[in-house]
Amino acid sequence: MRNEDEITTIVIHPHFEITTYIEEREKMGKTLVEKIWDAHVVKQQEGFPDMLYIDTHLIHEVTSPQAFDGLRKRGLPVLRPKQTVATADHNVPTLNQHLPIKEELSRYQVDMLTKNCKEFGVELYGLGHPYQGIVHVIGPELGITLPGKTMVCGDSHTSTHGAFGAIAFGIGTSQVEQVFATQCLLLQKPKTMKIEVNGELGKGVGAKDIILYVISKTTAAGGTGYFVEFAGSAIRSLSMEGRMTVCNMSIEMGARGGLIAPDQTTFDYIQGREFAPTGEEWDNAVSYWSTLYSDDNANFDAVLTFDAADIQPMITYGTNPGMGIGVTEIIPTTVSQPDNERPSYQKALDYMGFQDGEQVLNKPVDYVFIGSCTNSRIEDLRQVADFIKGKQKADSVEVWIVPGSKQVEAQAKQEGIDKIFEAAGFQLREPGCSACLGMNEDKIPAGKYCVSTSNRNFEGRQGPNARTMLVSPLTAAAAAITGKVVDVRELI
Amino acid sequence: MKKFEKLTSTVVPLPIENIDTDQIIPARFLKATTRDGFGDNLFRDWRYDSNNQPKSDFVMNNPTYSGKVLVAGKNFGCGSSREHAAWAIQDYGFDVVISSFFADIFKGNALNNGVLPITVPEEFLEKIFAAVFADATAKIEVDLEAQKVIIAATGESFEFEINPYKKSCLINGYDDIDFILSHSDQIQDFEKTRPFSYYS
Numbered sequence: 001m002r003n004e005d006e007i008t009t010i011v012i013h014p015h016f017e018i019t020t021y022i023e024e025r026e027k028m029g030k031t032l033v034e035k036i037w038d039a040h041v042v043k044q045q046e047g048f049p050d051m052l053y054i055d056t057h058l059i060h061e062v063t064s065p066q067a068f069d070g071l072r073k074r075g076l077p078v079l080r081p082k083q084t085v086a087t088a089d090h091n092v093p094t095l096n097q098h099l100p101i102k103e104e105l106s107r108y109q110v111d112m113l114t115k116n117c118k119e120f121g122v123e124l125y126g127l128g129h130p131y132q133g134i135v136h137v138i139g140p141e142l143g144i145t146l147p148g149k150t151m152v153c154g155d156s157h158t159s160t161h162g163a164f165g166a167i168a169f170g171i172g173t174s175q176v177e178q179v180f181a182t183q184c185l186l187l188q189k190p191k192t193m194k195i196e197v198n199g200e201l202g203k204g205v206g207a208k209d210i211i212l213y214v215i216s217k218t219t220a221a222g223g224t225g226y227f228v229e230f231a232g233s234a235i236r237s238l239s240m241e242g243r244m245t246v247c248n249m250s251i252e253m254g255a256r257g258g259l260i261a262p263d264q265t266t267f268d269y270i271q272g273r274e275f276a277p278t279g280e281e282w283d284n285a286v287s288y289w290s291t292l293y294s295d296d297n298a299n300f301d302a303v304l305t306f307d308a309a310d311i312q313p314m315i316t317y318g319t320n321p322g323m324g325i326g327v328t329e330i331i332p333t334t335v336s337q338p339d340n341e342r343p344s345y346q347k348a349l350d351y352m353g354f355q356d357g358e359q360v361l362n363k364p365v366d367y368v369f370i371g372s373c374t375n376s377r378i379e380d381l382r383q384v385a386d387f388i389k390g391k392q393k394a395d396s397v398e399v400w401i402v403p404g405s406k407q408v409e410a411q412a413k414q415e416g417i418d419k420i421f422e423a424a425g426f427q428l429r430e431p432g433c434s435a436c437l438g439m440n441e442d443k444i445p446a447g448k449y450c451v452s453t454s455n456r457n458f459e460g461r462q463g464p465n466a467r468t469m470l471v472s473p474l475t476a477a478a479a480a481i482t483g484k485v486v487d488v489r490e491l492i
Numbered sequence: 493m494k495k496f497e498k499l500t501s502t503v504v505p506l507p508i509e510n511i512d513t514d515q516i517i518p519a520r521f522l523k524a525t526t527r528d529g530f531g532d533n534l535f536r537d538w539r540y541d542s543n544n545q546p547k548s549d550f551v552m553n554n555p556t557y558s559g560k561v562l563v564a565g566k567n568f569g570c571g572s573s574r575e576h577a578a579w580a581i582q583d584y585g586f587d588v589v590i591s592s593f594f595a596d597i598f599k600g601n602a603l604n605n606g607v608l609p610i611t612v613p614e615e616f617l618e619k620i621f622a623a624v625f626a627d628a629t630a631k632i633e634v635d636l637e638a639q640k641v642i643i644a645a646t647g648e649s650f651e652f653e654i655n656p657y658k659k660s661c662l663i664n665g666y667d668d669i670d671f672i673l674s675h676s677d678q679i680q681d682f683e684k685t686r687p688f689s690y691y692s
Contacts, residue, residue, distance in 0.1 A: 042682040043675055048657045051672060053682055055691045063574065065525035074669070079679075083691075091523065105523035112525050149691055156573040156597060172575035172601035174667070182672040184679055188655065220510055221567040224596055254570060256596050277690035285690055320510045320570070340618070344509040344565065437519040437572075446542065458514040458571060460537045 029295025031192045032261050033227045036167045036292070040150045042184055049186040055149040056083055057179045058135045059122070061113040062090045062439070063154030067177035068116040078180045081121040085144060088113055088126045089134045090155075091439050094402050094429035097127050106440060120180075131274075133405020133431040136160040136373035140244065141407055143273025147262040147289040152179060156251045157373045157455065162259030163243035164266055165292045167227070169257040190256045191225050191301040194294070196232035199308035204489040206383075207242030208375060208453065208472035210234065211249040212314035212324045214306065220322035223255030226302065229294060230260050234308035240269040241379035248374045249455050252321035261293040313488050316457045316470040317360050318348040323457070327475065327487050331356050351459055352467050353447075360469065360485050364396065367450040368480040369462070371402030371429075372436035375453035375473050378411045384477040385417040387492070393425040394483025400427050400442065402434040426480065438463045451479040493606045495665040499587055499634045500644065502559035504551055505624045511564055512571035513598060517580040519572075530576050531583030556628045561588045563620050563632075568609075569598025578602045588634050590641065592617045603658050604667065608634065610641050616650045619643060636663060 030038070043051040057080075064086070071078065078084055091106045101107035110127065117124040125131040131138055136157050139145040147165035152158060154176045161168035175185055197210055215222075228250050235246065243260050250258025267286055270276045277285045294300075312326035325331065333356040337345045349356055354363075370376070370384055381403065393399050401421055403409040409431055412418055421428045435442040436454035443463030444450040450468050453476050457468040469485065478488040521533040538550050546553040562581065568591040569577060578601040581589065587607060592614045594602075602609045612620075623630040623643050631644040636659065642649040654662075661667065672679075 043678050062522050066527050109523050170573035174604035178668050181669050184672050186668045281690050439519040458512045461514050
């Protein structure tokens with residue numbers, strides 16, 4: 001139990017404090033992370049990192065070719081090809097996917113994935129396959145993502161899968177090769193942080209606003225070294241799609257990953273999906289998954305608590321995801337930043353073309369991008385469609401909707417959502433990572449403002465000199481209709 | 493992996509916080525399928541303008557500064573997990589990156605490629621910047637064995653932390669696969685104990 005006398009305070013940011021608790025681990029229960037971690041340790045040795053077993057390895061075309069090459073050089077196979085799943089997402093066009101990829105290097109990289117998967121016996125949901133899509137969208141929708149698993153992918157947003165109560169995190173290509181060769185990784189056990197968000201969310205405020213708010217408080221580095229468990233009534237009330245949005249962006253506060261204890265909402269989402277367990281296995285699975293929660297007397301290295309009522313629709317104004325404010329708030333002043341951080345802060349505002357002390361509200365918008373592994377699921381598209389039904393996009397704005405997967409796209413068409421988008425002047429494209437990182441031709445032109453449901457507002461992320469403002473799908477839809485940054489609460 | 497030797501070098505100072513891997517190597521340069529040649533595009537959009545002309549105000553285009561050590565503001569390497577960032581840094585010729593704080597994934601990627609990330613206190617980082625901005629020929633010594641980073645001009649030093657296993661990997665040029673493969677039997681034994689067929 002926490003002993004209030006033993007609380008120490010570490011200042012991680014002048015505007016915010018994390019309280020940490022001195023630990024007496026021996027007497028303590030286990031956190032959810034510890035339960036899953038400990039169940040996957042193959043070997044533990046003093047002075048060495050833990051050898052952690054990986055249940056599922058997701059791969060894509062960009063971070064895998066050098067790893068396959070490494071296997072060839074060593075003369076090794078993929079140890080467990082059945083625990084490896086591939087898709088093409090980062091580098092694929094979102095128009096005319098039935099035609100050969102025009103850009104030569106992209107085509108080569110996607111072809112290389114096909115060739116590598118064939119050679120090493122890995123299942124590929126490539127272009128043209130009904131399961132193709134963003135790797136972090138297809139894992140959950142196919143029932144590959146399950147509670148209690150360890151999952152990795154050469155992509156930092158692998159944290160998304162934590163929404164199901166899995167330990168899921170991004171890795172580099174050397175580690176992709178390690179998992180190919182051994183199904184294991186050498187890792188230091190991470191510290192654990194609990195972030196509780198309690199209470200009821202206000203009108204027009206959703207999962208994306210929660211996580212942008214949390215990151216604005218912790219800064220983009222506040223979670224580094226930690227695995228974050230999200231808890232509290234506001235988190236519990238979220239759908240699986242919402243929980244995925246929250247866990248997806250835990251990397252943007254620097255965290256190794258984020259996760260949420262599984263519950264009935266989780267089980268209901270999984271049941272019946274393509275690769276989910278069935279029959280007796282399902283019952284056994286659910287009884288095991290029901291043990292996956294942090295014990296009451298578990299000890300976290302850090303605990304943060306927020307009130308859902310304090311959260312309004314969020315928007316970023318700078319060049320890292322920690323630079324976020326409520327949509328009606330003003331951009332913090334440069335002089336309010338710590339001395340040594342002022343040049344970087346000012347550089348960010350200059351890049352965005354914003355003045356400190358002004359509002360982002362009513363700023364004109366050139367592009368709206370609704371997509372990415374953060375917000376491209378059917379629920380996101382439904383929410384946008386509900387809001388814009390019968391409305392028209394502003395003339396000055398170009399709107400791209402990029403579904404997360406072929407299945408999301410098909411579902412949207414089945415529900416008639418595609419017609420609503422079309423009528424509003426929104427372009428519904430084909431699945432892929434698209435303008436989230438501008439690796440294909442979906443780039444925002446230099447100097448233009450893009451209101452985006454993606455996860456990163458880094459300089460040049462959406463194209464050289466493009467300016468990104470991160471928001472929820474609802475706020476993005478409102479920007480598309482009005483052509484400017486607005487408070488969506490006034491329109492619903 | 494090449495072995496990490498003791499190193500004495502001038503440094504390239506980059507006093508900017510939260511340098512993300514999209515700055516280190518923008519996504520549009522991730523289309524290669526080998527590990528080579530990423531150094532040409534290291535910090536591409538800070539180094540070159542839209543006409544591919546070098547930007548004179550960027551430190552890497554200033555002939556005054558060069559060396560095998562990159563020194564940067566806190567939270568270096570945040571964002572995308574792309575190992576291409578570590579490859580670009582190495583390919584350009586940096587063996588060491590010093591910052592007051594590294595993002596987790598970048599740190600691991602650097603270590604897996606024989607690039608040493610050294611975390612120093614904010615005050616020590618400021619001292620390095622001060623030394624370099626006072627005299628661009630100021631040198632930094634890095635002694636991995638002793639886990640020491642020294643500002644040669646002033647003799648001020650800091651003893652940095654590194655996982656002992658990773659340290660021995662760097663010094664001996666081993667990688668993790670060599671280590672894990674030497675425990676293959678244990679992996680198979682572990683797999684036999686797993687009760688959940690639905691996990692595979």
